[in-house]
Amino acid sequence: MTAPPLLSARGLRLAFGGVKAADGIDLDVMPGEFLAIIGPNGAGKTTFINMTTGYLRPQAGAIEYEGRPILGLAPRAIVRRGIGRSFQLPQLFAEHTVLENAALAIAARVGIWSPLTPLLRPGFRKEAVELLARFGLEGVAEARADALNEGARKLADIAMAVALEPRLLLMDEPTSGVAASEKMGVVETLVRVLREAGVTAVFVEHDMDVVARFADRVAVWSQGRILALGPPGEILADPVVRREVIGIEAAGAAPAHG
Amino acid sequence: MMSRRAEALLALLLVAALVLAAWAAPWLRFVLTVALARGLAVLGILLLLRAGQVSFGHAMFLAAGAYTVAFAAPAVPETLLLLPAAALLSGLSGLLIGLFVVRYRDIFFGMLNLALSMVFYSVLEKFYSITKGTDGIRVPPLTVAGVEPGPEVQGWIMFGLALGLALACAVGVRAYLASPMGQALAGIKTRETRLEFLGVPARRVLLFAYVLSAAMGGASGALIAMTSRHVTPQLAYWTSSGELIFIGILGGAGSALGPFLGALAFELVRVYAAAAVADAWQMILGAVLLAVILFAPGGLVGILSKRRGRA
Numbered sequence: 038m039t040a041p042p043l044l045s046a047r048g049l050r051l052a053f054g055g056v057k058a059a060d061g062i063d064l065d066v067m068p069g070e071f072l073a074i075i076g077p078n079g080a081g082k083t084t085f086i087n088m089t090t091g092y093l094r095p096q097a098g099a100i101e102y103e104g105r106p107i108l109g110l111a112p113r114a115i116v117r118r119g120i121g122r123s124f125q126l127p128q129l130f131a132e133h134t135v136l137e138n139a140a141l142a143i144a145a146r147v148g149i150w151s152p153l154t155p156l157l158r159p160g161f162r163k164e165a166v167e168l169l170a171r172f173g174l175e176g177v178a179e180a181r182a183d184a185l186n187e188g189a190r191k192l193a194d195i196a197m198a199v200a201l202e203p204r205l206l207l208m209d210e211p212t213s214g215v216a217a218s219e220k221m222g223v224v225e226t227l228v229r230v231l232r233e234a235g236v237t238a239v240f241v242e243h244d245m246d247v248v249a250r251f252a253d254r255v256a257v258w259s260q261g262r263i264l265a266l267g268p269p270g271e272i273l274a275d276p277v278v279r280r281e282v283i284g285i286e287a288a289g290a291a292p293a294h295g
Numbered sequence: 296m297m298s299r300r301a302e303a304l305l306a307l308l309l310v311a312a313l314v315l316a317a318w319a320a321p322w323l324r325f326v327l328t329v330a331l332a333r334g335l336a337v338l339g340i341l342l343l344l345r346a347g348q349v350s351f352g353h354a355m356f357l358a359a360g361a362y363t364v365a366f367a368a369p370a371v372p373e374t375l376l377l378l379p380a381a382a383l384l385s386g387l388s389g390l391l392i393g394l395f396v397v398r399y400r401d402i403f404f405g406m407l408n409l410a411l412s413m414v415f416y417s418v419l420e421k422f423y424s425i426t427k428g429t430d431g432i433r434v435p436p437l438t439v440a441g442v443e444p445g446p447e448v449q450g451w452i453m454f455g456l457a458l459g460l461a462l463a464c465a466v467g468v469r470a471y472l473a474s475p476m477g478q479a480l481a482g483i484k485t486r487e488t489r490l491e492f493l494g495v496p497a498r499r500v501l502l503f504a505y506v507l508s509a510a511m512g513g514a515s516g517a518l519i520a521m522t523s524r525h526v527t528p529q530l531a532y533w534t535s536s537g538e539l540i541f542i543g544i545l546g547g548a549g550s551a552l553g554p555f556l557g558a559l560a561f562e563l564v565r566v567y568a569a570a571a572v573a574d575a576w577q578m579i580l581g582a583v584l585l586a587v588i589l590f591a592p593g594g595l596v597g598i599l600s601k602r603r604g605r606a
Contacts, residue, residue: 111491112491112492113491113492113494113495113496116491116492116493116494117494121492122492128486128488128489128492129485129486129489130481130482130485130489131485131486132481132484132485133478133481133482133485137478140475140478141475141478141479141482141493142493144475144478144479145475145479145490145493145494145495146493146494149475149476149479149495149500150475150476151474151475151476152470152471152474152476152477152503153467153470153471153474154474154475155470155473156473156474156475156477156478157473161475197489197493198492201493201494
């Protein structure tokens, strides 16, 4: 890959008491790729996302986005630079409708400081309807956000991040909590929208089927370090990764939830 | 939430009933003017309620507006200047205090407001040489657009000002709450982290609402000072703040009309209950509030909109 990385992390270190959540993380995210992060619970996957989005400050190291340092910026400022994020537990405005949630995200991008024009003005409404349609959420647009099933909540959460038109999107377990029957549908929708929008994505994922099918590269996290990094075919076949991280010795298709 | 038409209809009915009552019983006009003025302060509190924040000290802005009138009236006895000046000054103090208190949420937000209002109360009470302490300050007769009207006309003018301002603010608040800023305000209540990750500074969203609510409190205080022609530190006391919240719950937070319905009900119950059972009127108010909380959590507005919904 010859293009400069979109995101570049060097030597990130962060310990909570004795637990090393990041113990020298070096990672380049290339423009346009889908990078999956796998690893057992407590390996520091979410910590990496939190450090990149300004929610946690590493004790050492540097993060550059589009060649500029972003460490020390507030989450808000990082969002404005073009890094979006979705959450393991969807962060929706529970008492608003899905349409209003989407419109608020659009308003956040365009500018919310207009106290007298309604949120659901024609322009915002149209864009919000289109956004929800891309995610297949048009059927629940008028439902309150807390009335949705988990799959729809996840998609709505990601739709709000996409409304900001990020160039990099960090997703924390986009499929956790989603019923097995919905899971592939949710991911397919998601991947299609992100590819169409040209968004580079980093996602934490426990389902190895999802990883094998949709990731361009896989980074394996273990105890605050990156154990292995490479294409999914290679990484998922690695015996050490299989034993230490995925938790299966013999060849098998069963996804591990750890 | 009420439909737009139902709300407009209710507002129209309310205005008609108020004008009729004020015309039929002149002594009631004073009570209604004060009720409308207080409703204005409660409307400000309603903005903060949208963000899930309860200010237990909002009477300080009401008192700031009232004392602005009391201090400035001898030099500038003009109603149409004093009223905006009071709103402006209260709004500015709201900005100053807001920069500090919007960093806090929930009980801390409420208690900080309470603490600051009690500091203000003490200042008003203790600095006798300036504020006349608990004796309070008499407001001299005021002019309206340069003319000093007789007491009867003055009463009508104050009533009209309160009614006009109440309507204008209710319409304004309604638009504000439907705007992205107002919706973001409601987002503070449910998911403040998401606001930050949308790139929206939640504190600034809350600060805007806080300044607005302080300015409305100031206008409310100015109207009360001009109507009662006497201001005392009692206006800033914590019980006054408590009454404003009481009215807010009584009226219901679901509509911009709630505060005014609540304030009218509050003042009327107070007047009639005090006349009927002089020693126990607070008990009656308490029972009314209890009944509202238990049986009509949407307040008076909630009861009315449900009625209409069923009909």
